[in-house]
Amino acid sequence: MADPRYAWPANPKLLSTRVKRLDGPDKVTGRARYTYDINRPGMIYGVMVRSPHPHARIVSIDFSAAEKAPGFKTAVKAKEPGAKVLYQGDPVAAVAADTEEHARDAARLVKVEYERLPHLSSEAAAMAPDAPIVFPNGNTRKANAEEQGDLAAGFKAAAHIVEATYSTHVITHVCLETHGTVCEWEGDKLTAWVSTQAVHGTAQGFAQGLGIPQSNVRVITQYMGGGFGSKFGPDLQGLLCARLAREAKAPVKLMLDRKEEHLDTGNRPSAFAKIRAGVDATGRLTAFDAESWGTGGAGAVSSFPLPYIYDFPNRRRQHTNVFINAGQQRAMRAPGHPQGCFLTEILMDELADRVRMDPVAFRIKNLPPAGPNAMWADYFERGAKQFGWDKRHPTGDPAPGPIKTGMGVSAHRWGGAGRGSQVHVDITSDGGVVVKCGTQDIGTGTRTIVAMVAAETFGLPIEAVKPEIGDSIYPFSGGSGGSTTAASVSPAIRVTSVNALEQLLAKVAPTLGVQPTELAAEGGRIFVKGNPSKGVSWKDACKSIGTEPISVDGKWEDGLSSTGTSGVQFAEAQVDIETGIVKVTRVLAIQDCGLIVDRLTAESQAYGGVIAAINFALFEDRLLDRSTGQMVNPNMEWYMLAAMSDVPKIDIVLNNMPERGVIGIGEPPTVSTASAIANAVRNATGATIRSLPLHPHKIFAALDQERAGGTL
């Protein structure tokens, strides 16, 4: 437990209120400089050369034509002849030229000769008995089986058994600011502006990748245009950019284009499971047996939790990682959970129907024990009431006409946790407060909560605190992943600010004739507790500081954050059974995240998570051509994403749990939505769609199967 001096205030003035993000004005005016916007004197442009083939051996790389191109500066190889490329978009080389247009021209003139090799473009192709062995250690790799209880006894106790195959598809992160870097050398020192979720981790990555001391690398990320789990290091394109800059003796900007972004910066792996599950006559789950598989691309795993949340007392699961010739997966907003959630939650509705139970009641009956990190039963009940669940009709909307409406529900969990984060706080004699932390704001509002926690501690308005983040010259903080940033940064700032405040109070106390412990800082004043008129303004108090500022280092301590969150979501959808088009009409998301720091930006995270999952459920889909192994929609018009008219009415209910400390909210709200939508489609049409995305052809196929008596 943390020192009680650091405890979160019982009656906060700023924490858990709605505070507008501090960098809003910079972002709405275009003043905010993202990596993409960095223009340096003498800067030139880098462009990558990538494999058009899904699997090939590089025979030769010839720069001679490129070198004659207008504006050409330099070129570097990413791979040597003889090496293999394993997917379309695998990096081969990079060139730099004076303008971006010239760099693209020169890149096109790089002549790469390939020896094409057999490729695998789908899970089924990789798993086929006669598949060519494309990956040296095999196209598939079995993970350890997970087993608990007595499976045979579980199925013996079952009154009903459901057996079916469920699946989710591959999607890509589609960060609006593509991955990229501006690299500038001064002697042997590198300054890199990088669109990254981890300034310190990326500095380490540059040092390791280039073989230079980490102290010679500075990484800056003042603003970044979305990462969602895909931006944690310099990546190969960052290292190539640094090499181009070193060779050209000029700053180089190398930002990927949209196609490269789809092909080579990560994706959410697919997930498949052939599941057999049993339920007894009372509606209690008895057994779960699954063979699961999925692909994370060329050589990367595809793990996800299964079964999800619900208590199957007897269970077995065997997962197989499948490798195909496509870009490698990376963590994507709640990695694994949307997949495991979907596979389980569709099954849950099927099982509920078998025992003629309401899906909410059925879920509540089969939950693991309740706890502060497992509030599902409460959320199911509250949500059902708020959403009007009692108006849900049984499976299959009896309404006449082609538009069928239904409701669905789903639950999820996430970890989130605090960890090592370091902070430096300065208070100067003019009353100024500067908080330095080497974290980064990836759009979640970190810059704002950094200032909020300090301002709360000092009893100042938020404008009085200057947060300095997004630069590896500031004290270490970890990457922004796993919904850990708020829970890492907030405690560190609290601890450091309390220590800084105590130094100030020690200076002020004698002038007020009291002990420092008798003083409080609130409302821009320092005063004697219980006697607010006996005190001084913050500004006057700081005059006692003198020339040497109060300057305090501190770090994250246990007890101000925790781990484990829960959420439940309800969705209503309309299905046009003549066109197969699904429209989501309402979503209710109930979510906890421990102590809410900024309610305004926390709500935005929840809205964003829901909308991201509407995309996952209805629109986006990475499509690989079976014959060529190439992505057929590496853009933003055929890789579909929701626009304004696709977004339903969304209600967010955040359950503030200050006693738990800060946890984190970036990921959990995106887990359940797709499952709730799919269950709503099932409730609307009476047809079970066990595969995402819910594109019209799948709606039609499921309706055909339903008419043939295939589901329920």
Add this chain to the structure above:
Amino acid sequence: MSKPEQFSVSRRDFLKTAGVGSLATAVTAVGEGTAETEARAQTGVGTGPRVVGPGEVPVTLTVNGRRVDLRLEPRVTLLDALRNRADLTGNKRVCDRGACGACTMIVDGRTVYSCSTLAIEVQGKQIRTVDGLAGTNALHPVQQAFCDKDALMCGFCTPGFVMATVALLERHPNPTPEQARKGLDGNICRCGTFVRVLEAAMEAAKAVARG
């Protein structure tokens, strides 16, 4: 290529009807004055279709009320001209082919995808970018509403949304939510700010009405 007529055509309808393969690559001169003169001098073509390029030609743009003189290859888009040559980086490059709206600028009162508009096409026209929207001391009411409603997260789509909202309110000062949705359907946000963008648009309409 200009954006669809606001409020009557959705993004997807537009893509269906217009086709996305029609991005202009022709370099038939539309320039006036210096560009044209230079082009003739460069190519030696005196009659027939006037051709400029492929080398750099002088291009004069009027951006946020100011004259910007550049030398550009005719293939350079309005977006790249301003971002890479004039350091006006407010509007963003995201899809680079007229699908996402992050590059939305207002040219002679109409929204355009500046990633799919050649710089040489818009000489002599009034070009407005997000960089020039705010007053010296105050945000534009649309910008203020975006801040107040938290209608942004990472902020990379925000300049495009702000410009689309400005254009929406100039055409429909008092839009219905449905009009606002349609008017903003040409813009994509990956963080998922849509709910609050719509709130901001409606709030900004009220602020504009109040003056």
